[in-house]
Amino acid sequence: MENKVALITGASGGIGEAFGHVLAADGHDLVLVARRDQELHRVKGVITAKHPVAVHVIALDLNEAGAVEALVAEMAGRNLVPAVVINNAGFGLAGPSVELSRDEQLQMVDLNVRVLTDLTLRFLPAMVARKSGGVINVASIAGFMPGPMMAVYFATKNYVLSFNDALSSELRGTGVTMTALCPGTVKTAFQARAGQTERGSMLSAFDVASQGWAGFKAKRRVVVPGFLNQVMAYGLRLTPRRISLPFIKQVMGRRRAT
Numbered sequence: 136m137e138n139k140v141a142l143i144t145g146a147s148g149g150i151g152e153a154f155g156h157v158l159a160a161d162g163h164d165l166v167l168v169a170r171r172d173q174e175l176h177r178v179k180g181v182i183t184a185k186h187p188v189a190v191h192v193i194a195l196d197l198n199e200a201g202a203v204e205a206l207v208a209e210m211a212g213r214n215l216v217p218a219v220v221i222n223n224a225g226f227g228l229a230g231p232s233v234e235l236s237r238d239e240q241l242q243m244v245d246l247n248v249r250v251l252t253d254l255t256l257r258f259l260p261a262m263v264a265r266k267s268g269g270v271i272n273v274a275s276i277a278g279f280m281p282g283p284m285m286a287v288y289f290a291t292k293n294y295v296l297s298f299n300d301a302l303s304s305e306l307r308g309t310g311v312t313m314t315a316l317c318p319g320t321v322k323t324a325f326q327a328r329a330g331q332t333e334r335g336s337m338l339s340a341f342d343v344a345s346q347g348w349a350g351f352k353a354k355r356r357v358v359v360p361g362f363l364n365q366v367m368a369y370g371l372r373l374t375p376r377r378i379s380l381p382f383i384k385q386v387m388g389r390r391r392a393t
């Protein structure tokens with residue numbers, strides 16, 4: 136890719152921050168987007184201390200009305216055209232849907248689905264015209280199954296996986312890659328935001344980002360980091376719902392913070 140600029144959302148920590156380090160090590164200039172300006176500048180400082188790349192920081196809450204338009208305008212004003220878009224911004228909520236905030240659940244749909252779709256569709260035409268580049272959409276193994284006790288979150292990730300699969304088929308032969316990264320539980324701030332406890336072994340955010348980037352460069356449509364996560368994702372996809380639903384409900388209920 137001649138134009139080596141990568142746009143990463145949700146870049147102030149976790150998998151987004153890890154992607155920043157991975158792509159900077161591969162020679163990409165970065166556009167980092169998240170709500171927390173101070174944390175974005177922290178990430179920028181660490182990356183630029185290690186790698187000779189340009190890092191642009193844009194502090195935005197992508198859940199706010201007009202935020203995507205503001206991001207696109209800001210990037211155009213700086214003459215930044217992404218060769219790669221990494222849609223990592225998102226969050227989850229754990230618990231029975233009827234007990235969780237309706238507004239927060241709708242915000243989850245807005246960020247996990249609408250913003251991801253908007254950014255993907257805005258930047259794809261230029262990639263197709265250049266016949267290079269692509270999009271990494273951060274989904275989850277949750278996208279392979281319904282998720283009682285995290286119903287809306289699982290549904291949003293199912294959308295991401297389906298959307299990515301369909302676009303991958305549409306874009307075959309164009310030189311543009313669509314990769315869905317589907318991690319299991321990763322040690323980030325996600326659990327605290329979702330209202331979950333940390334349980335079991337977890338891959339690091341850096342391992343997940345590294346595998347996602349390697350899969351993208353290999354033009355893989357779906358990347359599920361970790362053998363056990365692959366067994367869980369594909370196994371439960373094939374399991375009858377009358378069996379899988381009670382099992383998932385029990386597992387997710389145990390993970391809910393009390």
